[in-house]
Amino acid sequence: MKKNLYAIALACLGLGTLTAQGQDQHMLSIDRAPAAPTRECATMEVLEAQMAADPTLARRMADVERHTAEVVANPTARRTNAIVTIPVVVHVVYNTTAQNVPQSQIDAQIRVLNEDFAKTNSDASLIPAAFAGVAAGTNVRFVLAKRDPNGAATTGVVRRSTKTRSFSSNDFVKYTSKGGSDAWPRDKYLNLWLCNLGQGLLGYAQFPGGAAATDGVVCLYSSVPGGTASNYNKGRTATHEVGHWLNLRHIWGDATCGNDLVADTPTQQTSNGGCPTFPHVTCGNQGDMSMNYMDYTYDACMYMFTGGQSARMDALFSAGGARVGLTTSLGGTAPRMVAATTTSDVALYPNPADNVLNLTLPQSQNSWVVKVYDLRGHEMSQARYNGQGQVSVGQLPKGLYQMTLSNGEQTIRQRFEKQ
Ligand SMILES: [Zn+2]
CATH class of the missing domain: 3.40.390.10 (Collagenase (Catalytic Domain))
Structure with missing residues (x-):
């Protein structure tokens, strides 16, 4: 029926x-x-x-x-x-x-x-x-x-x-x-x-x-x-x-x-x-x-x-x-703050990230060049920095990556995970 x-x-x-x-x-x-x-x-x-x-x-x-x-x-x-x-x-x-x-x-x-x-x-x-x-x-x-x-x-x-x-x-x-x-x-x-x-x-x-x-x-x-x-x-x-x-x-x-x-x-x-x-x-x-x-x-x-x-x-x-x-969804998982090893003023969050990685930087955000590499050193062009504190990582395959942040005076390296 x-x-x-x-x-x-x-x-x-x-x-x-x-x-x-x-x-x-x-x-x-x-x-x-x-x-x-x-x-x-x-x-x-x-x-x-x-x-x-x-x-x-x-x-x-x-x-x-x-x-x-x-x-x-x-x-x-x-x-x-x-x-x-x-x-x-x-x-x-x-x-x-x-x-x-x-x-x-x-x-x-x-x-x-x-x-x-x-x-x-x-x-x-x-x-x-x-x-x-x-x-x-x-x-x-x-x-x-x-x-x-x-x-x-x-x-x-x-x-x-x-x-x-x-x-x-x-x-x-x-x-x-x-x-x-x-x-x-x-x-x-x-x-x-x-x-x-x-x-x-x-x-x-x-x-x-x-x-x-x-x-x-x-x-x-x-x-x-x-x-x-x-x-x-x-x-x-x-x-x-x-x-x-x-x-x-x-x-x-x-x-x-x-x-x-x-x-x-x-x-x-x-x-x-x-x-x-x-x-x-x-x-x-x-x-x-x-x-x-x-x-x-x-x-x-x-x-x-x-x-x-x-x-x-x-x-x-x-x-x-x-x-x-x-x-x-990662909405129920708290973001993990990762302090930089070379300076206390740099942080990436959330880590792991699925879509957008936010950067906390010591100087104006657009003065930094941000690049992402896989662990073998290949640059990942899919990851893009918007000059305003956010890196889009949605196109990256899952895994561990290295990010370099350079402002002409210093280069900071940070690891992060794409989830
Ligand atoms: Zn009802």
């Missing part, structure tokens, strides 16, 4: 004949507290705007879905048991002191993400026996970024004061020029924005395949662990939204007895709110999986992913996957 629906969903995507509901399902997810009566309206405005702005989006998302189906159907293509640790940059965009989420709550949010995705959450003990066989930890973990896109050390938290009192789902929070904070490269980081969202919004996410500038998840600042969003302050909004970012659909498939493209989740009639008692039988199932992170229940009443959901995530990190770049 699910397989047939899945084929239909793919066909719809491929033909570009998505219904309004289908767009909601595949393009962007917006979540409100269940009590909010108008969840669909704002969602559709955003979705229609995105579709109008980018007619190629449906095709790109269909490609992601096709690849996912291929990988899920072929377990040898999956990165099973290979943990992917994703560097996270948290953009705290605040208008009031309360919105300037403290580091302790950001740390707690990362901890909750790791526990939920690893199934080490303490409330996993509440999973009903009927679902014990399909409940699963995933292969995804999270760490606050330690290296920024320029290779410099970072705490992984960007704090920006804003004049905007309340953001909507229009993505302004993702642009510095619009009162928010620009995204970091999505092939190296998960962007997580914390801000004040209006209209009862708890959060929203962008599925794989969308635009790079808006890639990531947005959560209400008070939804983090210990926040003030009552019933939604255990950090599960982020778990749910990151689930979408990793290509998970809502557990009810965003339609009546709909399809979430996962084989081991029961078909259920619609979303559940609050804290349902199991079993709540709908659509001929043995009980809704209302305790799945991809339902709409209270934070305290959602505590599991399934193996099928984990498989969809794995597909993103396999060869050709939409988020495979994250598997080689």
Whole structure:
């Protein structure tokens, strides 16, 4: 049954004949507290705007879905048991002191993400026996970024004061020029924005395949662990939204007895709110999986992913996957400062480097001639100095190199590693 629906969903995507509901399902997810009566309206405005702005989006998302189906159907293509640790940059965009989420709550949010995705959450003990066989930890973990896109050390938290009192789902929070904070490269980081969202919004996410500038998840600042969003302050909004970012659909498939493209989740009639008692039988199932992170229940009443959901995530990190770049990101590794041996005023960082090597030099940066050699002494013309303290090393093969820096008075030699 699910397989047939899945084929239909793919066909719809491929033909570009998505219904309004289908767009909601595949393009962007917006979540409100269940009590909010108008969840669909704002969602559709955003979705229609995105579709109008980018007619190629449906095709790109269909490609992601096709690849996912291929990988899920072929377990040898999956990165099973290979943990992917994703560097996270948290953009705290605040208008009031309360919105300037403290580091302790950001740390707690990362901890909750790791526990939920690893199934080490303490409330996993509440999973009903009927679902014990399909409940699963995933292969995804999270760490606050330690290296920024320029290779410099970072705490992984960007704090920006804003004049905007309340953001909507229009993505302004993702642009510095619009009162928010620009995204970091999505092939190296998960962007997580914390801000004040209006209209009862708890959060929203962008599925794989969308635009790079808006890639990531947005959560209400008070939804983090210990926040003030009552019933939604255990950090599960982020778990749910990151689930979408990793290509998970809502557990009810965003339609009546709909399809979430996962084989081991029961078909259920619609979303559940609050804290349902199991079993709540709908659509001929043995009980809704209302305790799945991809339902709409209270934070305290959602505590599991399934193996099928984990498989969809794995597909993103396999060869050709939409988020495979994250598997080689150095964003979670602190840069290593290397002091020069001949003078205390020269440093190269990060080392190892993958793209750009930054130089700290004792005199004006453009007075130095910088050359890179392999260990046999051959000059590497692929490495270029921009005269402003940065050497591009992205074209170099991996390995050890020697750099010479000359200013006419002295020549400094430094070793570095291309990673
Ligand atoms: Zn959602």
